[in-house]
Amino acid sequence: MTSLQAISPIDGRYSSKTKPLVDYFSEQALIKYRVRVEIEYFIALVEHGLPQLKDISESKFQDLRKIYNEFSSRDAQEIKEIEKTTNHDVKAVEYFIKDKFDNIELSEYKEFIHFGLTSQDINNTAVPLSIKEAMEEVYHPALEDLLEKLEHLAQDWKDIPMLARTHGQPATPTRLGKEIKVFVVRLKEQMKFLQDIPNAAKFGGATGNFNAHKVAYPHINWKSFGKDFVQGSLGLHHSFPTTQIEHYDHMASLFDALKRINTIILDLDKDIWSYVSMDYFKQKIKKGEVGSSAMPHKVNPIDFENSEGNLGIANALFEHLAAKLPVSRLQRDLTDSTVLRTIGVPFGHTLIGFSSTLKGLNKLLLNEAKLNEDLEKNWAVVAEAIQTILRREGYPNPYEALKGLTRTNEKINKDSISQFIEQLDVSEEIKEELQQITPQNYTGI
Known part of the structure; x- marks a missing residue:
């Protein structure tokens, strides 16, 4: 199958952006993580001193770990x-490992593979382990x-002053860098x-x-x-x-x-x-690119639109996963199994979103x-500053005075603001202070 034949765009059109997730969320990756948990569990039984396993030396651990460290697509296909x-699927992994035991002279210990376990002991360690490592790496x-x-x-x-907009209307000026800093702090908090x-495991x-x-x-x-196995051997x-x-x-x-x-x-x-x-921003133009099939002049902000769409899909799936997975009938039903297989999909759309946003930011020209x-x-917008200083000075009804000036259909400009200040019944010192205020320097801290 080529990327042109993929049903999902994360495996098709955007496969180059999601490729790093293949090692964690593909079918082959899930199988490999299952093999890894089974092998590490067997090693843990040996280390714990089960009488029937006492003759297995630590020198065999390297051979055992090769089963998952050198796991290949051919191995996955065999399973x-x-x-x-x-x-x-999990029983198939058990039989695969039993076959491998013949090759490393551990045939007599085969029945301690998957000893006392149910498939969810493997799935509910393999999946959170894959998530943990995908998050880290x-x-x-x-x-x-x-x-x-x-x-x-x-x-x-x-230091770049910018007109702010609240409710879509001109508002108290701000600085462009500060507005970007808002997102930096929000992300760091999360x-x-x-x-x-x-990263919890059962x-x-x-x-x-x-x-x-x-x-x-x-x-x-x-x-x-x-507890020792899950937290010590697997780090969960x-x-x-x-x-x-x-x-x-x-996980939710x-x-x-x-x-x-x-x-x-x-x-x-x-x-x-x-x-x-x-x-406020232009965008870097790449030679040969087309912004519109009909309008040659256009350079569209497609990267931010792409990110918005992909993050929206990711969030819809994350929301379903968070709402569905913690709910199961009695001691267990199977609905979590099929849902868990889709975890890589919202991660994929998230990765595409991150990549697109970063690409868009790199194209911006101030x-x-x-x-x-x-x-x-x-x-x-400097009316707020003027009326606040007038409040400080005890001027009568300053808000109302500025409201009368600014809420007319007449255009407010530097001259009209200056004239308003000059007719105020305040000291020359206060007038001078007010005259220094501009939309460019009224940007706060």
Whole structure:
């Protein structure tokens, strides 16, 4: 299958942007993570000193770990062939590993592969492990690249005055860099929340109670073993007690946090799109590019639109995942299984969104002349400053006086503001202070 035949655009048109996620969320990746958990579990049983495994030396651990460290597409395909017979994906992994044991002279220990486990002990460790590593190795670097760009722009534009707009109308001036800084701080705050969300895993047998483990080895503290394995060997948080499946509460919290981050970037996309439409930004033109099939003059803000669309799709899926996964009938139903397979899709759309926003930001060219022109056209915005100083001086009804001046259909400009100041019954010192205020310097702290 080529990218032209892919049904999903994340595997088709945008496959180059989502390729880093293949190692974490593809079918082959899921199979590999399952193999890895099974192998590490077997090693943990050996290390724990099960009597039947006492003759296995640590020198075998390297051979065991090669099974997943050198896992190939051919191995994944072999497991899929086994699954055609078993009609069970995790059981196929177990049989695959049993075959591998013959090659490393561990045949007599085959029955301790998947010992006492149910498939969800593998799925509910493999999936959060894949999410954890995808977050560390793909998601965070991509978000940090975008954040770094925004920080640079906030610094570069920190002294650029800009007419603000509230309710779409001219409002108290601000600075362009400060407005970008707002998004920087919002993203950093949400990134802190991400760090506090555990990557939780379930490991406890068919209904979460280590029943099979305890009946076979009643004197072993299996709860302690499970915690040590999940947290020590896999680096995940051990959820206990559970039903057959992990609660998914922490995973839902993660998806909600990712959705909030996407929403912040989506908000940024819309703001930048609006600034482009107001001509505050031009865009770098790439030779050969076409902005419109009919209008040759157009250079459209397509990157921000692309990001907005992809982040919207990602959020719809994250919202469904967060709402659905924590709900399961009694000790377990199968709905989580098929839903878990789609986790890579919202990550894919998120990655496309990040990439598109970053691409769009890199194409922006500041049009300072237009920003200054809009400030000059809106001298009425200094009315707030004037009436505030008049309040300070105890001037009677300053708000009403400025309201009378500014809420007329007559154009307010530098001259009309200056004339208004000169007719005020205040000292020359206060008049001089008021005359110094301009839309360009009334930008706060």
